[in-house]
Every structure is written in structure tokens, then in C-alpha cells.
Amino acid sequence: xxxxEQTPVTDPQTDTATAPEPTAPQGVREAVLAAAxxxxxxxxxxxxxxxxxxDAVLLxxxxxxxxxxxxxxxxxxxxIEAADAAGIEAGLRDRLxxxxxxxxxxxxxxxxxxxxxxxxxxxxxxxxxxxGLELRQMRVPLGVIGMVYEARPNVTVDAAGxxxxxxxxxxxxxxxxxxxxxxxxxxxxxxxxxxxxxxxDLVIGIDEHGRDGVxxxxxxxxxxxxxxxxxxxxxxxxxxxxxxxxxIETGTGNTHILVDASADLEAAADIVVNAKTHRIGVCxxxxxLLVHRGVAERALPLLAERLAAxxxxxxxxxxxxxxLAAAGTAARVVPAxxxxxxxxxxxxxxxxxxxxxxxxxxxxxxxxxxGHTESILTRDLESQRRFLAEVDSAVVMANASTxxxxxGEFGFGAEIGISTQKLHARGPMGLxxxxxxxxxxxxxxxxxx
Amino acid sequence: xxxxEQTPVTDPQTDTATAPEPTAPQGVREAVLAAAxxxxxxxxxxxxxxxxxxDAVLLxxxxxxxxxxxxxxxxxxxxIEAADAAGIEAGLRDRLxxxxxxxxxxxxxxxxxxxxxxxxxxxxxxxxxxxGLELRQMRVPLGVIGMVYEARPNVTVDAAGxxxxxxxxxxxxxxxxxxxxxxxxxxxxxxxxxxxxxxxDLVIGIDEHGRDGVxxxxxxxxxxxxxxxxxxxxxxxxxxxxxxxxxIETGTGNTHILVDASADLEAAADIVVNAKTHRIGVCxxxxxLLVHRGVAERALPLLAERLAAxxxxxxxxxxxxxxLAAAGTAARVVPAxxxxxxxxxxxxxxxxxxxxxxxxxxxxxxxxxxGHTESILTRDLESQRRFLAEVDSAVVMANASTxxxxxGEFGFGAEIGISTQKLHARGPMGLxxxxxxxxxxxxxxxxxx
Numbered sequence: 030x031x032x033x034e035q036t037p038v039t040d041p042q043t044d045t046a047t048a049p050e051p052t053a054p055q056g057v058r059e060a061v062l063a064a065a066x067x068x069x070x071x072x073x074x075x076x077x078x079x080x081x082x083x084d085a086v087l088l089x090x091x092x093x094x095x096x097x098x099x100x101x102x103x104x105x106x107x108x109i110e111a112a113d114a115a116g117i118e119a120g121l122r123d124r125l126x127x128x129x130x131x132x133x134x135x136x137x138x139x140x141x142x143x144x145x146x147x148x149x150x151x152x153x154x155x156x157x158x159x160x161g162l163e164l165r166q167m168r169v170p171l172g173v174i175g176m177v178y179e180a181r182p183n184v185t186v187d188a189a190g191x192x193x194x195x196x197x198x199x200x201x202x203x204x205x206x207x208x209x210x211x212x213x214x215x216x217x218x219x220x221x222x223x224x225x226x227x228x229x230d231l232v233i234g235i236d237e238h239g240r241d242g243v244x245x246x247x248x249x250x251x252x253x254x255x256x257x258x259x260x261x262x263x264x265x266x267x268x269x270x271x272x273x274x275x276x277i278e279t280g281t282g283n284t285h286i287l288v289d290a291s292a293d294l295e296a297a298a299d300i301v302v303n304a305k306t307h308r309i310g311v312c313x314x315x316x317x318l319l320v321h322r323g324v325a326e327r328a329l330p331l332l333a334e335r336l337a338a339x340x341x342x343x344x345x346x347x348x349x350x351x352x353l354a355a356a357g358t359a360a361r362v363v364p365a366x367x368x369x370x371x372x373x374x375x376x377x378x379x380x381x382x383x384x385x386x387x388x389x390x391x392x393x394x395x396x397x398x399x400g401h402t403e404s405i406l407t408r409d410l411e412s413q414r415r416f417l418a419e420v421d422s423a424v425v426m427a428n429a430s431t432x433x434x435x436x437g438e439f440g441f442g443a444e445i446g447i448s449t450q451k452l453h454a455r456g457p458m459g460l461x462x463x464x465x466x467x468x469x470x471x472x473x474x475x476x477x478x
Numbered sequence: 479x480x481x482x483e484q485t486p487v488t489d490p491q492t493d494t495a496t497a498p499e500p501t502a503p504q505g506v507r508e509a510v511l512a513a514a515x516x517x518x519x520x521x522x523x524x525x526x527x528x529x530x531x532x533d534a535v536l537l538x539x540x541x542x543x544x545x546x547x548x549x550x551x552x553x554x555x556x557x558i559e560a561a562d563a564a565g566i567e568a569g570l571r572d573r574l575x576x577x578x579x580x581x582x583x584x585x586x587x588x589x590x591x592x593x594x595x596x597x598x599x600x601x602x603x604x605x606x607x608x609x610g611l612e613l614r615q616m617r618v619p620l621g622v623i624g625m626v627y628e629a630r631p632n633v634t635v636d637a638a639g640x641x642x643x644x645x646x647x648x649x650x651x652x653x654x655x656x657x658x659x660x661x662x663x664x665x666x667x668x669x670x671x672x673x674x675x676x677x678x679d680l681v682i683g684i685d686e687h688g689r690d691g692v693x694x695x696x697x698x699x700x701x702x703x704x705x706x707x708x709x710x711x712x713x714x715x716x717x718x719x720x721x722x723x724x725x726i727e728t729g730t731g732n733t734h735i736l737v738d739a740s741a742d743l744e745a746a747a748d749i750v751v752n753a754k755t756h757r758i759g760v761c762x763x764x765x766x767l768l769v770h771r772g773v774a775e776r777a778l779p780l781l782a783e784r785l786a787a788x789x790x791x792x793x794x795x796x797x798x799x800x801x802l803a804a805a806g807t808a809a810r811v812v813p814a815x816x817x818x819x820x821x822x823x824x825x826x827x828x829x830x831x832x833x834x835x836x837x838x839x840x841x842x843x844x845x846x847x848x849g850h851t852e853s854i855l856t857r858d859l860e861s862q863r864r865f866l867a868e869v870d871s872a873v874v875m876a877n878a879s880t881x882x883x884x885x886g887e888f889g890f891g892a893e894i895g896i897s898t899q900k901l902h903a904r905g906p907m908g909l910x911x912x913x914x915x916x917x918x919x920x921x922x923x924x925x926x927x
Contacts, residue, residue, distance in 0.1 A: 426918075433919060
């Protein structure tokens, strides 16, 4: 499954991200905590299911979604109507829209999840201690996962499917703009759970409580085991800064490529164009290009020409501007400001900087990267070694497009997000990252001497 | 290395744990952020060291501590003097006290750390993808670790040694009562770093900024990669509730043993006595004993007799009281209140409850456990299977004393704490848990089709 498209523009749901959290009305508070508590109570029933049973549930859900596609599309039409009335931007509208074909694709995500190996029960380590105690460290579900995302109904089903497959109950909060779509989708999933003799509250939506509901969910410590925000930087910042529930931070990618002095320039042009333009609204798209001074005069005009053909605007530092001007480039070039080094454009814009040497490149990345993905294009062994060793990002690459930083490309089969934090999971997260472990110790009357 | 002794009584440092965090004075704020920033800038120099170099640094530190033991003991005498004047409790005083012999033991912790395998560089997973991209997931240091603990000078050196061995810079905040001792110890460690040509700020103390300093450290997001609180429940709660830096929650252990209907009662008595009395001030000590109704009449008098011989007070529920009274026990028995089910006594006290059946035992554990360690004593295969599968704690045991829930006992060689959370690390944490991973991707001009 491919990486999620992000929202490049400010979204009404997230634009007050850094404001202090308001206190939610008591009714919302009670309702959301009751939902989290219900999910928590439901989860043990799922934790005990075999893989065969879990897969059967996912396949039944896929079938029910297809069977009830009309109902889902009708609910979605209400969201689309409201969005159109509010003058929604075309990209956001497209992500919100469901058709019978799209419902079919969503159902297929569940079949794909069913086909993946079950992470639960995997013995990660094990031994018999010298005193005879038998020790095993085994993967078990996290418990209750809270997913907070934007108005993308496919995420509702994808997140629920991956959570269930890994033995977790899930509390879902999609964007308010998708309220009717999400409600319809969740109703289908819950009815299948009931048919299969499982608690409906394994999948529970809190969209009707709006932004306040997220605030309560973030404080449901002891009821929710982990919160995973997926979406724009504002949403993620709000959750990371205010949550007392542990959070896995995902997705913000201010991604760099360094064209080293020794780079193969034709290959470099292919990779830079691919990284920037293959898909622009995703977190592994290229945002800042660093070019080594030693190759800048040859590299920049070539790169600019190839990028101009794809309609990319270059936000260039002084040296890059001079070189491009001297070469008479056809590319659209604007002066870079300090803000450009921090920006995840998610658009046909690219920051460009000429670095005097390798150390300046590393220092720039250290100062401005979000720790998602960086790549070096080089033919020099020592440059490659140092870059891979010294750049402290979730994914470090040599001679490859940043677009490969993706759970699907890594062979995980599914991806719940890309973690840019260092605890628990770093980089693309698949099903094993949705589990924890427990230690199982079996003795025969052992006491400590 | 053994599990840390905890502080059973309220500590001046932690007794306002649930109060809102006060705003630190600007001077403290600047100083603590400068310290965290200096540690962050220093860390890459350490990350590049080979294991041989890191071990040499640790051994030199051990030597310097022994050579400068007088200076350390003299500084400690100032802390002890102040503590005596303040009327410190005997147990706390003993943990604070340093002697030349104890400095020798502290130095030995560094030699032990040097002898452990280096987690950094371990390739956790790796493959060549179908398109030829080479993929490796490798352990790397977390970066900067913040350690917040109570007035135990040995933790200062132990934490610094384990952090350095795993490639991390460390910001240390011990209790104010150990200010002079910690300052002297950190001065020795820093002088060795300088002698070895490394940045002194790899080890940095912020004790002089007191409680306010901790408040600032908790908000040093982007400078500190993880905070590890070690100590009493109040300290841990303060950090967990207020930190915006990711936290690894350690140590609180409301630990249960279930004596099942089929238990071997002689073995059960040995295990219960061991778990409760082997060492009382530690997080893996037994706190609540559950006894199956079917065996309570035979088990309780025997267990009470053995526990009474060790001076344990039983906080018993009604049924247990009746059975013990009918048996004419010599044990000290007091009625249990609902508070007893929640209490980590860390003393010669034990909560005792008779459960009607296995399900009531599981429900009690689910409601009251802190998720640290629980053990079942049974001869029944199905009871053991269900207990190990259904109890959701970091360590679940059968027929063994809870005292085995320890990094040293598990063979880790070192232990930085015992995590009771589900993210990143669960249960005893050794050196690998002080690392993260990064993905290294090497291509030959790969672009995404």
C-alpha cells in the first residue's frame, strides 16, 4: 500500500495547533472516555483469536463493504455536498470522494491485511537461563490504538484493518468533513464484528465529538495505549505537544538530497526529478536539494533544466542563483529565504543550496531535517560511508530516490505511517510496530537465592 | 547489576507530583536548555567511536574514580552532614552515603559496562529488495538521554556509563540531597572525557537547578531524545504527566502472585516468602497475594505462618480474615481496604485476597496491576496457559518468584530500569533498549517507477 498523501494547505482542523488545548465540554469528555473504555474492555476477546479467525473477520468485512457500497456512497455524497458548499479545494475533495470502485479498493486493503503474516505470538528472543528458568519475549498487541487523521475515509478502514490484524482495538477520529462517510464505514465494520460473535467496540468512531473529542482522547491515559496521528504537520504537532498518552509521531518529511562532488550527474538528475515530482504531496518527496560546490557549475544547469520540464520552482540561495543566471537557465528561480530550509512544500517547489563542502551539507541537514529521509548521490566510497553513518534520520540512502522510503517498498506489505521519532518505531511502520512484547518466564518452583 | 532500591516514603522532591508544573525562572530555563544543547552538540563525537575506544574511556573513568575517591567521599560528607541536620530517614541516608569501598563498587559498574557487548551497529534486519536496493536496519544511539532519579550517587555513574557505552550523551538530574556527591562524581567523569579528547558535555549534570531544572528538561523537545525517570511513584508520575519529551516509564510494581487451586503448597510458600521478603524496597517485590477459594483453607494458614516468621503484616480481605481466624494464625492480620489493592508497599506488608475462581483473579489483576510482573503458582496446564496468555503485564511468570523480573537475572548484564509501558521497551531494559535503529538503503541510481 502506498504512502499517504498529505494535506499541503492549512486545514480548519489543524490551524490552531499551537494554541492551548481548550477544556472539552463534560458531555464530550464522558462520551469519549466511555468509548475508549469500551474499546479497552473489548480488546481481550480479540487478543485471544487465532490468525485464522482474525483473517476471516477481515475478509467478511471486505465482503460487507462491497455488498453495502451503495449505502456508503450515499453517506459520502452528504459529506461531498457539504464540502462543495464550503468551497473545498479540489485535492481535498478528491481524497474525500468515494465511488463504488473506491469502496472496492478499500475492501481490497482488508484482504491485503488478511494476507499478511500475524505479528502476534512471534517469539523475538528466548533462552533457558542457567538456573533452568525458561525465558521468552513474545509479541503481543499494544491494546487500544487511537488513530487521529484527516478527512480520508479510506484511512478509516485501513487503520481498523491493520489494528484488528495485530490484535488491537481501535478508536478512530477522522476529519469532521468525512463524518457521514466514516460513520457509514464504521457501521459496516461493527456489524460484521457482531455477526462474527465479537464485541462491536473493537472498532469505535468518535468523529461526532469533533475537535474536542481529540483533546479528550489525548488525555485518556490508561485507556488508550498509543496515539498515532496521521496527516499534516499541524495535526501532528497538536497531538505530540498535548498528549499524555504515548504518541508515535509520523510523517513530516523535510527531505534532503545531497549531490556530492563525485556524483554521476545523469543519474543524479533522474533521481532528483523522481524524488521531487513522482508524487508531490507525500512525506518522502524531496524538499531541499544540496549541491556540492565542486560540481555546482556543471550540476545545477542540468538539474534545473530537467526540473523546469516538470514545472518545478527553485528556491535558490545566492550562489545557486548566480550559477543558474550565468548559465541562462529556463527554470523558474526565486530567492530562498531562511524559511525555505524549514519548509515541507508538498508542492512543485524545491529549495536549492550550494554547500562549500561535505561538512556544511551534514551541518545543514542536522539543523533543518525532520529526521525522515535523506539521500546522497555520490561515487565516492568515503562520502557514502560518512553520510550513511553520520546523518541521523530514520532512513538514510545512497544513490536512490527518497521515494523508496516507504513500507510498501521495504516489503512490509502494509504501512500504518512513517515514524520520525526514535522511540519504539523509526521509519516505515508495519504490523510488527503495532505490537509490544511481553516476557514469559516459566519456572519449577524457582526462588531467588 | 541488581534492581534499584526504591523510596517507599514520600520524598520532598516528589511530594507535589500532581501539582501543575510551575514556570521555571528564566535563568534556570536558559541554563538547562544550554546544558541539553551542549550534550546534543557533543553526542556525534561519541556516536562515531568504536567499541574499543568507548570501553577505554569507561575503564579510564573507573580508574579515575578510584584514584580520586577521597575527593568524592569528602564531597559526600557535606551531603551527609546536611541530611543528618535535616533528620534524614536511615534507609535514605544509607543510600546516600559513600565510602572508599562504595566508590570502588561504583567504579566496578563502569568496568562491567565496558565488558558488555556494544549494541550500536547491530544489524537487526536486512535484505536485498527485488529491485536490487540493499536494505539494513541498524542499531544507533538514541542521542541525548535525560535521567531523572533520586538521591543515589551510584546511579549517577551507572547511568552515565550505560549511556556512554550505548553511544548516548546524558543529562543527569539526581536528588538535591546528593548535590555535592553528584557534582564531584560528574567532575571526575568529565575530566576523563577531556583527557581522552572527547567533549566533556557528553556527561552533564543539572542538579544545581533543583526541581525547576527537571521541569525545563521535560520540555526540551528536540534537544533531549528520551527521559528516563527512576525512583518513586511520585517522581515517575510527575515526569510522565508533564513531559513533552518522550518518556520511558519505569519501575512502579504492584506485583501479584496467584496461588491456584492446584498449586504445590510447600513450593508456593517458598516462592511467596521469597517474593515478599527477599528484598522489600524493590519494584519486583510481591505486593498482593491472591489465593484460589478451592485451596484457601489449606494454603492460607501455611502461608501466614511462613510470612509471620519473616514479620510480614497481612492486609486481608474478609474471607481471608475468617479463614485465618478459624485457623488461629499467629500472623499479624489487619483488614484490607480498597486502598490496599492499589498499594506498592515496598515494606513488610502484603495484601491478601481470596478469589472465588480463576476469572476473578484475572479481573482483579486487570483492575489493579501496574503491569510490571505477575506470577501464577499452579500444577494445572490450562491455568498456566491462560494466565501467561491473558495477563497483560511486562513479565508474566509461572511457578517462579517475582524477584526474577530483573535485567541481571535475565542475563542482560546491565539494567537501566524496568519499563512498565508498552512502547519501545517493556520489562527489564538493557543496553539495546538505550538505542534506536535507522534504515540504511543503498542503491545504484534507483528511481521509483
